[in-house]
Amino acid sequence: MPGLDAARAAALLADLGPLLPGLASPALVVDLDAVDHNIAAVLRRCGDDLGGRAADRWRPHVKTLKAAALVRRLWAAGVFRCKCATLDELQLLLEAAAEDGREDSLDVLLAYPLHEAAFHAAQRLAAAHPAARVHLLADSPDHALALDRWAGPGRPLDLHLDVDLGMARTGSPPAIWSDAVARLSSLSHLRIVGLHGYEGHLAWSQTDEAAAAYDRLCDLAAAFACIGTEPLELVTSGTHSFSAALDHPRLNGGSWRHRISPGTVVLSDLRSQPAAALLGLQQAAYVLARVISRGSDRVTLDAGSKAIAPDRPAPNCRLPAWPGLVALSPSEEHLPLRREHGALPEPGAAVLLVPDHVCTTVNLYRECLLFRSGHSPARAPVGASGHRLFSAQDLLA
Ligand SMILES: Cc1ncc(COP(=O)(O)O)c(C=O)c1O
Known part of the structure; x- marks a missing residue:
């Protein structure tokens, strides 16, 4: 699938490597x-x-x-x-x-x-x-x-x-x-x-x-x-x-x-x-998630409908590095994946998800992690996610 480049996603995950022990998930990661x-x-x-x-x-x-x-x-x-x-x-x-x-x-x-x-x-x-x-x-x-x-x-x-x-x-x-x-x-x-x-x-x-x-x-x-x-x-x-x-x-x-x-x-x-x-686009936004539970043919990630593509039916994301796993219907904070072929990731393993709909995914995050080759990763606010209160006059204290 164009844009779903397993090698690029793996390289990004490797770049994240030094941060991973201290970086909780879910997190929005952007490849600048x-x-x-x-x-x-x-x-x-x-x-x-x-x-x-x-x-x-x-x-x-x-x-x-x-x-x-x-x-x-x-x-x-x-x-x-x-x-x-x-x-x-x-x-x-x-x-x-x-x-x-x-x-x-x-x-x-x-x-x-x-x-x-x-x-x-x-x-x-x-x-x-x-x-x-x-x-x-x-x-x-x-x-x-x-x-x-x-x-x-x-x-x-x-x-x-x-x-x-x-x-x-x-x-x-x-x-x-x-x-x-x-x-x-x-x-x-x-x-x-x-x-x-x-x-x-x-x-x-x-x-x-x-x-x-x-x-x-x-x-x-x-x-x-x-x-x-x-x-x-x-x-x-x-x-x-x-x-x-x-x-x-x-x-x-x-x-x-x-x-x-x-x-x-x-x-x-x-x-x-x-x-x-047509354009040769590269996937630029991923959700970093982790395996929080593992069954015989199933793993569950910490990226439910409050972390990725809440408006899309299952499967609402793909895992470039784990093509044998298929996302099922999420709960708010849980995303179960069914194994269709291949291995299952270990409990605690970090994975990158490509959302089916990136606009509604970005909207769920207040901050994101920016990556650029040759630079240190940086956190950045997602300043326009969600809705603030706006009032024409200063009616609201
Ligand atoms: C008014 C309007 N313009 C442009 C777009 C194009 O957006 P996208 O590039 O995400 O399809 C949208 C998408 O919903 C829209 O509602």
Whole structure:
């Protein structure tokens, strides 16, 4: 399986060796060399031959990364545009950019339809970092008008219109947006700068359906071309469809700027195997676990649903070094594995797990261990995992 490189996982475990006697599990371990490798691979696919403009084609979703140390690897590669879904992620990005003196480079789309309280919290975060560019998302024409009312006078905020291309999760269908062009040209405190069309319902192989969806987005972009002073940005695609989007002739041409938004590609996981095979991704995030119980054909690890891919059915992970072990349904803190062939690891043995879904795995950790060849391992906060309390006013002591 591409990306499931037993030799690499074994080398990482060997590097962890000196730490293992004192390092409790479960622990999130990130291979920074693999992170940089994956970022470079995405940029190559975006067209590194464009002379440095490849970074301009990618607005990665940072819901996968959630740690400033990982976001900074994107910045080191020249990728300063990104997408996020939560206020925690927005805060992390703004604060890390401020810390690095890079606020004026950061350009973040909060790709989530905000209700009023969340809007005011986001506005407050953006106001504290005025040099950074923050874009918001409107779910419907009425929502755009409500956001405009909530925004009030002050620095105009950038707005993307969320276009439902068939996923039926958020956004409005193209016809609803195109009927509202006149109403939306009267927004006072928001500037329409883009269309957001996330086709997350489509699988890698559904390239015809994806092409039809992109055509609908381009038709809508033509209807909105009269609004705004800069070329509209069209944001599509995650890890499971970006390649079709990059190849779509109308997204590539036109008077707009198209950007893809895969985020999982930075760390990779079992679910992203088509993208991993295409790009030659390396697995960058693992859960370190230990055998806490052993039966005749079974071992149990200390990495249950509170440590790895809680949203995925069994098997929700693989062990590159132990291909004969298959993960069964976890409990909260226990993961039983059935032996299909080969040996069983000894009680206390440390193993590395590759999650089926890395985004929901990273979200379970408050800290991670960073590895880079030639450097000492370092611990880093996963600053945007979970949800903090956000309040628009200082209502909460
Ligand atoms: C709005 C949005 N954009 C982009 C993505 C892409 O993320 P990934 O690369 O993890 O598939 C997602 C994934 O859920 C998403 O919800």
